[in-house]
Amino acid sequence: MNVLSLLGRNLTQGPYTEPFPFGPAPTAKRFRGRVTFDAATCEGCKICERVCPAGAIRFSKAKDGLAFAVWHNSCVFCGNCEFHCPTGSVHQTTDWHLAHEQARKYAMVEFGLIPNQTCSECGATALATAPSLRGIAPPLSAEEAVTLKSLCPKCRARFLKARRAKP
Amino acid sequence: MSTVPETYTIPVGPLHVALEEPMYFRIDVHGETVTHVDINAGHVHRGIEYLTTKRTMLQNVVLTERICSLCSNSHPETFAMAAEQIAGIAIPERAAMLRVVAAEVKRIASNLFNVALLAHLVGYETLFMHVMQVREIAQDIKETVFGNRMDLGAICIGGVRYDLDEETTGFLVAALDRLVPEIEAIVATYRTNGSILGRTRDVGVLTREQGLACGVVGPVARASGIAYDVRAVAPYAAYDRLPLEVHVLTDGDVWSRAMIRLAEALTAIDLIRACLRDLPDGPTRLAETPDIPPGRAIAKSEAPRGELIYYLKTNDNPQPERVKWRVPTFMNWDALRFMLADAKIADIAIIVNSIDPCVSCTER
Structure with missing residues (x-):
């Protein structure tokens, strides 16, 4: 690598650094x-x-x-x-x-x-967490998901058990 | 009338402009020739080994990554290898390839960093800035593909955390294509430039016998004619299926160590390209985060600085009972006594830098 050609390259290319904060800084x-x-x-x-x-x-x-x-x-x-x-x-x-x-x-x-x-079923106070949907087959419909979310943990378990029992 | 004594003792460090990290050398000199070196360690001890026994296995993957910035991928990788060995897990083939990609990207950046510092210590600032700028290409790869400039976060127990898609693969390939001619030009410069050669040839020589006596590893060993590379002698991840070339030089001086690092940066690019070519489809990690049963294991890998060994002992707790690592610098800094013998004061910094000391790994 010739230092003179390197200097020439740097002069024509301009600085390697980003002009931040005066210009945008690209972010991956x-x-x-x-x-x-x-x-x-x-x-x-x-x-x-x-x-x-x-x-x-x-x-x-x-x-x-x-x-x-x-x-x-x-x-x-x-x-x-x-x-x-x-x-x-x-x-x-x-x-x-x-x-x-x-x-x-x-x-x-x-x-x-x-x-x-x-809880929309039993009236108990419980956290409105998103229900865990992994492993539920067949997947819940949109209405079923809303219903399930409105239940307390005990009623959720009952709801899913009843759903599995359906033919 | 007082006279200046012929021999006296000078301190180099613990905080010294030419040292990357705190390390204290008490050097006895005669005139300006080194007669005796006393190495005093422990300035960046942070108690991380103890801390790993207070963190869960999953937290330790992150903690070990933060032991040291330059080999930050090697630590969690080796830690995960030890954990996988205890649990009897084989990682998916795609994960093995992706681990090689992450490790070799880190190797390029780490080796270029050390070679750049050599130019800085020689006083050739233009070359230093240029090599650091070339290294910036590797930094961009890390930020784009992994999401951080230093801590890749690539490793998890049972595989890897990241995946390559079309976009990141394209970026990676293009960046490697830009790196190769730049590194080749740097190699040519280090081979021919008078300033570099004058300060590094026949400086800090470590003979093969001395190297074997100290048990040196990594580029320091390979520059002294010891063909020892963990990737070749005890292949892990996917290294047994990749075209790995082990570079060996016999002069054992500062220049040889720099040339080994540059050659290995080029080899790392070949390895990444081979991985991208052969990358199979499939999962990048196990479906479930594995539980690590009680047991103990030793794993080793080739960090940019040399052989890194992890000892892991687990029990029924989520936290490991003991984690111990032996880092390459621990073996290599012992050899500084031989390298610095009869050296000139002006060469001390160049010689110390030539082992690429990673003090924060060594003193954790």
Whole structure:
């Protein structure tokens, strides 16, 4: 490699670096950035909390349901939560804009709430988690899925047992 | 009237401009010639070995990846190999190939990084910046295919976490095609450039006998005529089905070690291309996350710096009872005593860098 030709190449090509923040910084589609949480599809299995090596994900009982929190200042962006999540409720976006002022350090948290509901069958209070649909054959229809979600765990089991018993 | 003594002791490190990581050398010199070297370690001890026994197996795949940034894929891979050995798991063929792809992409970036630092220590900043820029192609591969510039997150127990689709394969192939001519040009430069040759030829020589006595591994061993490569002598993943070329040089100097690293970067590209050509369809991991029964196992792999050995002992708990790893730098830094003997003070940094020391792996 001739240094002069290298210099010539660099002069004609311009800088290799991205002009960020004055221009866009291209981000790969698979980039593992900020974590988002979708409470509507979460089954509440808490596997993400168990596999998180940094202890950044915490579930806690709240007055009105089950609260989910991922602390981005503890997160190591390993993607273990998304990898092990059976429903894809935990997802890493390509957003890497996580620099923040010191005053906002406790605000770098993604919250989610799986609310309590009243069981449409027995009237008990239970979490409105998404029902686990794996291994259910034949697959549930849309109405059946809505009905199943509105039930408490005991009534869900009864519903599925009755469904299996149908000819 | 006072006189300057002929012999005196100088400290190099623990924080030194020419060292990548904290390491403390107490060097006795006579004039400007090294007479004795004392290596003092432990400055980046973080207690990770203990921490692994407090984390579950699934968490440890991530934790071991963060022991060291440059060989960050080798640690979880070897850890997973040990766990799979205990559980008696064979990973799917596609997963074995994809593990090779991840390991070899890391090898390209790691080797280019060390070769770039050599140019920096020689004082050839233009070449340093250029090699780092070429390495940036490998960094782009990591970010695009795996999602992070250093921690690939490619490994899980029972297979791999990522998969190659048409888009990422296309990007990978195009990036490799750009890398090959660039690395070949770098090889030609290191072969002919007077500044590089003058500072690296016959500097820091480690003979074959000394190398065997120290048990050196990796490029350091292969530059001293010891043809030892775990990928060849104890193949894992898919290496027994790939055209692996083991490069050996006999001079044992700093230059030979750099040339081995560059040659292995090119071989790594051949290996990735062979994997992409033969990549079978099928699952990339086991259908279920496997439970690891009580047991113990030893696994070893060829990290960019040499042979990496993991010992894993599990019991009925989700956490392992003991995890212990022997990293290549542990063997290689012992050989620094031979390499630094009778060296000039100005060459100390170049010689230390030539073993590509990974202090954070060694002291965890």
